[in-house]
Amino acid sequence: MDSLLLSRVQFALTASFHFIYPPLSMGLGLLLIIIGVNYLRTRDPKWRQLSFFWVKVYGLVFAVGVATGIVQEFEFGTNWPEYSRFVGNIFGSLLAAEGVFAFFLEGGFLGLMLFGGNRLGPRMWLLAIFMVAFGAHFSALWILMANSWMQTPAGYVVTQTPMGAQAFMTDFGATVFTPSFLPRLWHTWVASWMTGAALMLSVGAWFLLRVKQHAELGKATIRVALPVFVIFSILQVPLFGARQAENVTHNQPVKLAAMEGVWEDTACAPMTVVGWIDEANQTTYGIKIPCLLSFLAYGDINATVQGLHSFPADTWPPLQITFQAYHLMINLGMVFIGIGLLAAFFFFWGRRLWRSTFILWILVLTIFLTEVATIVGWWTAEFGRQPWIVWELLRTVDAGSPVLLGYQVLISNGMFILLYGILFVLFIFLLNEKIQHGPDSLESMEERPVNALPDTFREIFRRQARA
Amino acid sequence: MWLNVVWFALFVIIIAGYLIMDGFDLGVGILHPFLARNDEERRVFLNSIGPVWDGNEVWLVLGGGALFAAFPLVYASLFSGLYIAMMLVLLVLILRTVAIEFRSKRPSPAWRSFWDGVFFAASLGIALLLGVAFGNILDGLPIAADGYIRANLYDLLTPYALLVGVTTIFMLATHGAIYLSMKASGALLDRVKHWVPRLMIAFFALNTVLVGVTALVHETVSDRYWSQPWLVILPGAALLSVIVAWLMVRRQRYFVAFFFSAAMIAGLLISAAVGLYPNLLVSTLNSSYNLTIFNAASQPNTLTVMLIMALIGMPFVLLYTAGVYYIFRGRVQIGPNSY
16 A cells, blocks of 8 residues: 555644644634633623533534644654754744643643633633633634644755755744734634634524523523634635635635636636536536635626646646535535525514524534534635645655555554544533533532632732632 | 754653653553542543643643754654554554543443553553653664665564653653542542652663663663763762662652652663664664764754744743643542533
8 A cells, every 4th residue: 555645634634633622722712712701791690600501512613622632743754754854943942832832821721711610710711711712712823823834834945865855944923924824823723713703603502492491501502602603704705715715816826717717818717606517528517606716816797817737737736625615615605695684684683583493494504514514615725735744845755754554544543543533422422511511500510609718919929728 | 063962862852851841741651540439539540641742742742843854864764664663653642632532422331441450551551652762763773875764563563662761751750640549539549659769769770771781781871871971970970860769759759759760861862872872773783874963963953043042941841831730739639521
C-alpha cells in the first residue's frame, strides 16, 4: 500500500473529525458569555441554571476536541516530515505561539469554568468562562494563520540546505498577515458562532417538544441563541463568505475555477446553484444564475473569470469534490438564512414558535446541517488547495515521509477509525443523556448560596482564606 | 548561536514543566487502582487532578510546538522515525482524556470500573512510552545521512530503554503520591502516606541502577561528566532533592516535599540534557549524522521571534496557573459538579 495516499486519508479523517468540535467550543463559549451576562443583569436563577447545564456540555465537547486536537499537532511530524522540514521555521512557530498564548489560556481556565460554579461568584465565574472562550477563539486565530500561510505564503525565502529546501522567515508581520488570513478567520469564527447557536437552538427546541418540565428553560435558550443564529447566518453568505470567495479569486484563481466548475475564461460568468462536473467532456452541467459569479468575484458583472484551461492541468485540484463540497456549503448557508428567518418570524408573530412543532423540529435538526456545512467548508479550502500542500511552493506528493511503510499507516488508520468511531458514539450517547436529563435544579447544584461565594479578586485572594 | 543554546534550555524547561505538572496527574492515574478502594476514593483521586490536568497537558502541546518551531529537523526525524510508538502515545493520550471526562458521567459500576481501568492503563502507558522514547534518545538512534531514522517498534524496546521506562513509572508514581498527600483525607490519606516512602525507595533503587548503567555504557551522555567533573553537581542536586523530599515526607511537610520532588525531576532531566548537549539526537551509524542544536535548528529570525513570544506569553501562563492552583488548594471534596 502507498503510505502517502494512506497518510492523506488519515490526515483528512483526523482533521475532519477534530473539526466537529472546535466550532462548538467557540460558539457555545460566546453564548455562555451572553447567558452569564444575562444572569448578572437580571439575577434570574434560570440563567444560572442554564450556565451550569451548558458548562457541562462544554466540558464534554472540549474533552473530545482536545483529545483529537493533540493528534493534529504531532501528525505533521509523523506523516509529513518533508513538509515539517520545509515549513518548520514558519508554520512551527505559529503552532508554538498557539500553545503559549491560546491553549494555555483554555486549558488553565477550563478547570475554573467546569468547577468554578461553586467556588467563585457569578462575576468571577463569568470571567473564567470568558477566558476559556477567548482562548478558543485565539487558538483558532493561530491555527488559521498557520493554515493561511499554506494557502497564500508570504514573508519567506526558500533556501536550499543540506537537508533539502526550507522556507525561512524574512518578515514576521507578512507571514502572520498573509493575504487570505483575515477573510478566512472571520468566515470561520462566524461559522463557529452559527454552529454553537444551532446546538443551543436544537436543545432548546427539544426541551419544548419532548422534555416538557424544561419548556421554560428551552424558551430562554432559544431567546439567547436565535438572534445570534439569525444575524450571523444572514451576514455569513453575502458578507463573510463573499469576502472569502473574493480572496480565493485573487490569490488562488485555479481553486475558484474548480469550485465553480469554470472551464474557459468567461466574461459575465454564471454561478451554478446545483450541478455536476463532467470531467470527460470538460463541461459543467447545472442550474446557473447568469453573471453572478463575475459580480461576486470582481464586483462587476462583465468581469472575466479565469477558467481551468488557463492553468496547467497538473495544478488543478480534484474537481468534483471541490465543486460539490463548495456548493453544499453555499446551499446550506442559504438554507440557514431561511431557517433563521422562519423561526424569527414565528417568534415575533405572537410567540407562535413555542407551539409550532414543525419549526421546532427543523431547529432540532439544524445542528447536523451546520456541522456538515463547516466541514465541507474546510474540505473546499483543503481539497481546493491540492495538488499543493504549500500553495505553489511544495506539492503534497513531495511532503510525505521517506521512512514510512504502507502497513504502518494502515495500522494507524485502523486505530483512528476504530477509536474515533467509538469516541463519536460515546460522545453522542453522553450528550444525548445529558440533554434528556436536562438542567439540574439549582438546589442540587449549589453547595453554598451564590451570595457567599467570593466575587472579586480581593475576596478570592484575601478574605476567602478559610471563610 | 546563543539563540540555539537558549532554545535548547527553553525546550528542556518545557519538557521539565510537562514532567512535573502532568507527571503527578500520571502518577495519580498509575496509583489509583492500588490505593483507592471504593468509588468515593476513586473520585477523590480523579478530582485531585480534575481542575488542573488539562492545563498541565498543554506543556506537552507546547513542547511539540517548540520542537517544531525551534528544531524542525528533529521534529521531522524523531516523530516519523518512531511512527508506531508515536501513534501509541497519541492513543493513550486520547484514552486518558476521555476516561477522565466520561468516567463519572454515568452511575453504573460497570461503566465506571471500565473507565477506571482505561485511566490507569493510559496513565501507565504514557509514562512507559515517554520513558522508553527518552531511553532511546539517550541510547542513540540509527539516523542516516538524510537525517531520517529507519527503525521498527521492536528495535526500540532495548533493555536500557525499558529500564528508563520503568524508572519513569516509579518516578511519576512517587511524585503523584506526594501530590496526593496534599489532596486526600481520612483513611485514604493514611494509605497514601504509607505508600510514599515505599515508592521513593523503589524509585531510588531503580534510578541508582539507571545512573550507573548510563555512566558506564553511554559514552555520549557520560563523556561530558568525565571531562568536566564539576558538572556532577547537577545529578548531585537531583540526588539531594530526593533526600530532602524524603526527610520532608517523614516530617509530613508535603508541600515542601512536593517542591523537592519536582526539583528532582527537573534535576534528572537537566543532567541528561547536559550530557547530550549539543546533540539533540545522536546517530548510532555515524556521529557526523547527529542532529544538534546547531544543524537542526531554525534560522535566527524565527528563534528571535519565538523568544519574544515566549517572554511575553510565559509570565502570564505562570501567573494564571498559580492563580488556578491557589483557588483549588486544599483537600478534595466531592460535590455535584465533580468528575
